[in-house]
Amino acid sequence: MNEYIQRFSVRQRIEHFTVMVLFLMLGLTGFAQKFFDAPWAVWTITMIGGIDRVRWLHRAAGITFTVFAIFHISIGLFMVLTRRSRPSMIASRKDFLDAITQLRYYLRISDKPASFDRFDYRQKFEYWGMVLGGMLMIATGFMLLYPVIVTRFLPGQFIPVARVAHSNEGLLAFLIVIIWHVFNAHLSPEAFPFDPSIFTGKVTREYMEKEHPLEYARIMGQTEEKQEAQTHEVP
């Protein structure tokens, strides 16, 4: 039996890589504008070649991000609705209970940690934070890009509100990625120094047994029945 299990499809790996690059680019060009007073921001803007170019890059990256977001959500919906894939990212009652079980485990009230399916509650939290936050960023970003059109339908004050929301939501996303994602994918003792699965698509059998036992059991069940690896998963 193969020691590795396919966890992420090629499409998912490409999506992650693209979003990672876009996120870094949006963060760099965005925070340079948010913290325009700071010496590093002035330096960055000068290095890139001026505020106009920084804004152009930010907008170009934002529009690309929007295209990828639409693509991602459409394909996810399509896969789930046509039953090509299980809705494994949908938050459920179990995630809520898992969080409580895990908290009890952390606090040593119980000795049994929660056992997870394909995605645990922390991954779902990060994913939905990304999707909802991303949608807010897209909406407010377009409001800031087209204030003349937006104010034909909405009160003018929504533009500075969009600026506050875009700026702060961006900061929140950045902090979550820096603290949460980098911890989970790099610094946590389980992953240290680097969990390459999102780039290679593969995880070890051992990892699956430990981190995603419910999914592992399901795959193994299927494998025995069908001798086939697994269905595609979304997203």
Next chain:
Amino acid sequence: MSRKLFQYLAVLVGLMIVTGVHAAPAAPDPPSNDDCLKCHGKPEATAKLADGEAMSIYVDSDSFAHSVHGGKLACTNCHTNITALPHPPRQFKDRRAMSLAYYESCKQCHFAEYTRLLDGVHYAALEKGKEKAPTCVDCHGSHAMGHPARPRMHISETCAKCHTGVGAAYAKSAHAAGLAKGNPDVPVCTDCHRAHDNSNPMTTASHLRISDLCAHCHTNEKLMAKYGISTDVLTTYLSDFHGLTASFYRSEGLKPAQLTATCTDCHGVHDITWVKGPGSGVIKANLLLRCQHCHKGAGPNFSSAWMGHYEPSLRHAPLVYLAKLFYMFFIPFVVGGLVIQILLHLWRMVVNI
């Protein structure tokens, strides 16, 4: 060595004295003011110019005596080419040619102002052959010259002699209204444009400096408190989109594809009025027109996207204030939660070992 040098110098000085005495017999005293007034003190005195004009050459000795130079300068201090009387008739094409022939006299004493003038737009025009470009006497006058800034209103009147359109616009402004009342706080032309080295105000670089000009007074708390005007105007401008853009355009020194709005684009250049007055270009009813100048097709809601130099509060832009407040709690809440989760996770792992 020093002795040799002394000898050399002594010979040199001796030679200078000897040759000087022989070469130039003692120059006669230049004509006195009274000598000049024998002819130029007659009100009917005229001289014929090449263009046929019979120009008055009368000098009112009384008004000269009361001028800033009265009692200090002699006629020949400025009219340096008149060394003996009667002087040969001077030939000028026209009245302007005569003025232009004399303006360099001023630099004998006012050299600093003269060199500043050389850096200004007026001199640049003169250099290109535009004879109408003003020189010293066009602004300061000649024989009856008073203090240029007494009364202060004199300055704006002086510029308005040529800049009539601007002068009329300025006359309608809040600043001119203060000036008319003798208020020393308000700016006159030269406070923004400078007196001698006026730079071209229509360049990109000038446009980007405008916020500095206005801020010079409008961030002065003591001055603005007198009129109940907020001193946050600069910081609220600079932290918003337009001001931020302008700051970077300025530090980059590149020529931007499109200029961004600065103080004067909304408040007007010369006809700046009290913002709360009914005729103000920036009160809600009129502001949209200013926005539309750049933001083509902006609808009636658009102008309230600008928070009017107010920091958001429950009274001004409450939605913006609430959004800020929300994130002030939401970001620490989420980030704090994640940090606690990470710490618990690590702690439990340590405990397990």
